[in-house]
Amino acid sequence: MKLPFLPEAASALASKVDALLVAVTLMTGIVALAVVVLIIVFALKYRHGADVPRDRAPEPIQRRIRRRMEIAWVAVPLLLFIAVFGWGATLYFDHAAPPADALEIFVVAKQWMWKLQHVTGQREIDELHVPSGIPVKLVMTSQDAIHSYFVPAFRVKQDVLPGRYTVLWFTATRPGEYHLFCAEYCGTDHSRMIGKVVVLEPAAFQRWLEVNNAEPAMATRGESLFRQLGCSGCHGAHAAVRAPPLEGLYGRQVPLKGGRTAIADDRYLRDSILLPHKEIAAGYDPVMPSFAGQISDPELLDLIAYIKSLATKEPPP
Ligand code: HEC
Ligand SMILES: [Cu+2]
Numbered sequence: 001m002k003l004p005f006l007p008e009a010a011s012a013l014a015s016k017v018d019a020l021l022v023a024v025t026l027m028t029g030i031v032a033l034a035v036v037v038l039i040i041v042f043a044l045k046y047r048h049g050a051d052v053p054r055d056r057a058p059e060p061i062q063r064r065i066r067r068r069m070e071i072a073w074v075a076v077p078l079l080l081f082i083a084v085f086g087w088g089a090t091l092y093f094d095h096a097a098p099p100a101d102a103l104e105i106f107v108v109a110k111q112w113m114w115k116l117q118h119v120t121g122q123r124e125i126d127e128l129h130v131p132s133g134i135p136v137k138l139v140m141t142s143q144d145a146i147h148s149y150f151v152p153a154f155r156v157k158q159d160v161l162p163g164r165y166t167v168l169w170f171t172a173t174r175p176g177e178y179h180l181f182c183a184e185y186c187g188t189d190h191s192r193m194i195g196k197v198v199v200l201e202p203a204a205f206q207r208w209l210e211v212n213n214a215e216p217a218m219a220t221r222g223e224s225l226f227r228q229l230g231c232s233g234c235h236g237a238h239a240a241v242r243a244p245p246l247e248g249l250y251g252r253q254v255p256l257k258g259g260r261t262a263i264a265d266d267r268y269l270r271d272s273i274l275l276p277h278k279e280i281a282a283g284y285d286p287v288m289p290s291f292a293g294q295i296s297d298p299e300l301l302d303l304i305a306y307i308k309s310l311a312t313k314e315p316p317p
Helices: 016-046 059-094 203-213 218-228 231-235 266-274 297-309
Strands: 101-109 114-119 124-125 125-130 135-142 147-151 154-160 167-170 176-182 194-201 252-255 262-263
Touching: 016 059, 101 125, 101 147, 114 125, 114 297, 124 125, 124 252, 125 203, 135 147, 135 154, 135 297, 154 167, 154 252, 194 203, 218 297, 266 297
Parallel strands: 101 135, 125 194
Antiparallel strands: 101 114, 114 124, 135 167, 147 154, 147 176, 176 194, 252 262
16 A cells, blocks of 8 residues: 555565554544644633533532543553554564574765675675565664665665664565665765665576676685785684684674673674774783774675684684
8 A cells, every 4th residue: 555645665664664653643643633623612612701501510420530531541541652662662673683594785884875795795886786575684884974774665774883883674575776865964965875775586686696796705805805914814723823713703602801701793803803902802812903994894894704704614623
């Protein structure tokens, strides 16, 4: 169903968000209408000089009715609001938790463009190709200001921040082209930081990936960076420095110096490389230098993709 004033609905979440919006609008609309109608009716009925009874109701009746009314106007809105809260919270959690098998795509925002990277190596600018019917998870970061990734047709919007990864996911339902906006004022050309999401049938998407594959996969690029930057000099199999092996690291719980632990997710890997002294792996000396300022955000994503690709490997003995 296409509702007036709403953008088209092209994701699995969109119709659910619309249903909630319509329900809340109807509910508040009906209450507002009732209040306005009563104001007008009473103003006319009890206007100055009108011949209507103005006595108070007899005391016992008044007390009984008053108590019931008070209970009703507290209980009914309370139940309604709790129901709306429950409804909204369910949708929110849905929107916040990407399925584990979602297709990952990486987004780096900068003044004033969207740079997108597919795991298989393709890069795009201000245009994102995705398959329909498959959950897509965007892992996003910014090189400068705060931006916000907004696709109205999917009813999804997420801030994109420098120095950390935020996640947005959706399942596009129909092939087509949909507007992409930056929804956070990020400087002079903010209004031009727009683009489109191109949804293709899964088979057409596979073809698109193959035809446009001029670049090596992210993990392959990451592996060469790993050598160029000298990471392998410490983390490699025959390194002189005692550094933790990165095989099997991703997704694992890492014991840290001081007794805490951390999950080795994208955030942990990023911080390990840029802020190595923030979390020291237990049993190792804090000798790793910071690579902040030497690695760009896209390169960092490549390195992380490489470390991820080691997740299923065994550490050397
Ligand atoms: C001078 C040697 C050295 C270099 C060069 C080095 N590291 Fe490290 N790295 C270490 C040591 C030692 C640790 C363990 C102590 C710590 O957590 O800081 C470590 C920890 C890590 C961790 C956390 C591992 C865990 O098990 O928690 C990651 C990830 C990592 N390094 C990645 C890299 C990457 C990527 C590079 C290259 C950009 C790199 N390192 C360069 C020595 C090094
Ligand atoms: Cu922006």
